[in-house]
Amino acid sequence: MSIQGSCTLVLPLEDSSQVGHARRTAQKMAQHHGFDDEDAGRVALLATELCSNVLKHAQRGELHLRALPVANGVGIELLAVDRAQGFDATACLADGFSTGGTQGIGLGAIARLAQVFDVYTDQRGSVILARVYPRNSACADLRIGVSHHALHDDPACGDTWHVAIDGNRLSALMVDGLGHGPDAEAAAHAGAQAFAADPFVTPLLLIERLHQAMAGTRGGAVAIAQHDTSNSRLTFTGIGNIGASLVGGVHARGLASHPGIVGNQFRKAQAFDYAQVNGNLLVMYSDGLQSRWKLDDYPGLVHRHPAVIATVLHRDFCRGRDDVAVLVVDLEPTYG
Structure with a gap:
């Protein structure tokens, strides 16, 4: 297996109008790499929720996107990045919790949409990872x-x-x-x-x-x-x-x-x-x-x-x- 270097695609997040662009970009990336409509839709939903989460609790940040070649196919990696004061990750993993005071689906639901989910948050900011692979593939995540x-x-x-x-x-x-x-x-x-x-x-x-x-x-x-x-x-x-x-x-x-x-x-x-x-x-x-x-x-x-x-x-x-x-x-x- 050979994985060739490629640059990270960075999408800025400074206002709500950019969420739609991020969603469409992530969905097109998934479709380009062979995701069917349902799996590409899952990528789009994750992009929407991750971007919305950044804007709610940090006001600004970035969405990083990357295609992931693995042994039996390709996945899509999404990383929400901000430099705010962090948040209570345990509370945010509960469904219905929203840092912005609105009705959110919670990071717990985001975690269930992705095959690989992780988060790191402290006073310097937060990074939230979601990796998605086609549902019917035998793709194994590489660490x-x-x-x-x-x-x-x-x-x-x-x-x-x-x-x-x-x-x-x-x-x-x-x-x-x-x-x-x-x-x-x-x-x-x-x-x-x-x-x-x-x-x-x-x-x-x-x-x-x-x-x-x-x-x-x-x-x-x-x-x-x-x-x-x-x-x-x-x-x-x-x-x-x-x-x-x-x-x-x-x-x-x-x-x-x-x-x-x-x-x-x-x-x-x-x-x-x-x-x-x-x-x-x-x-x-x-x-x-x-x-x-x-x-x-x-x-x-x-x-x-x-x-x-x-x-x-x-x-x-x-x-x-x-x-x-x-x-x-x-x-x-x-x-x-």
């Missing part, structure tokens, strides 16, 4: 989350990522093409294509193949992580300023990279092995994200879905002056 954005919503994004899964093995790539815009995107895509051609060869060989593929482009920073659930080990190699951490409980350890530019010049690449990683979180991110985040500053966030974690990190630590990509993978005992 992988991405928040991926071009600077100022530019059509070209110089950051990209790729995830490949083969039985008990996972191989993940993050590439940050130098600068931003079309030339940075061309560099990143050249690297991603070389990775996708054979993602499970050794990371050092992959770095060499990316170096050759990115020659003649601007080049960029690259990080590759490979996890094997059968021996609970992760191998990591990085060139340039891609950030990466393994998070186990409240403890995080940074993953080491060497300086240089893939496609241009670097002195050496080195593979580092990490043992007993099953159950950890792998977090990889471009330098569009500040590196000073700590998940233990967010009580309970480490136990939320990786899509929620990636979105919270983007919301609170995006630098706002470059493309940004955040990839969070739950290193599960099995990917099958």
Whole structure:
């Protein structure tokens, strides 16, 4: 299974007139990916309720949309994001509860409409996740989350990522093409294509193949992580300023990279092995994200879905002056 990087679609929510646009956009995305009318209608209803919830309790926010390729089809991911003062998640999960004082269906009903539902809320704001798969499909959710954005919503994004899964093995790539815009995107895509051609060869060989593929482009920073659930080990190699951490409980350890530019010049690449990683979180991110985040500053966030974690990190630590990509993978005992 191979999952190609794609940017998050962000829809602003500042007044009620934007709810209809969000609903139609989400429904069209579902239909484009083969959802029948009933399942696409479920996506539309979720978009409506999630957007309405943002406007009721936060007055403004965003709806993030993404198509989710999985082994047996495609799902749709919806994330409602705000920067308000949070809410009582337990109370809001009760049907009929509305933060705006109106008759609402409650987050509990939203949770029943989605196959995957999660929420994180504190004084910095809230992120609510709903993932939807066709009712009659055999799609299994992957505990992988991405928040991926071009600077100022530019059509070209110089950051990209790729995830490949083969039985008990996972191989993940993050590439940050130098600068931003079309030339940075061309560099990143050249690297991603070389990775996708054979993602499970050794990371050092992959770095060499990316170096050759990115020659003649601007080049960029690259990080590759490979996890094997059968021996609970992760191998990591990085060139340039891609950030990466393994998070186990409240403890995080940074993953080491060497300086240089893939496609241009670097002195050496080195593979580092990490043992007993099953159950950890792998977090990889471009330098569009500040590196000073700590998940233990967010009580309970480490136990939320990786899509929620990636979105919270983007919301609170995006630098706002470059493309940004955040990839969070739950290193599960099995990917099958």
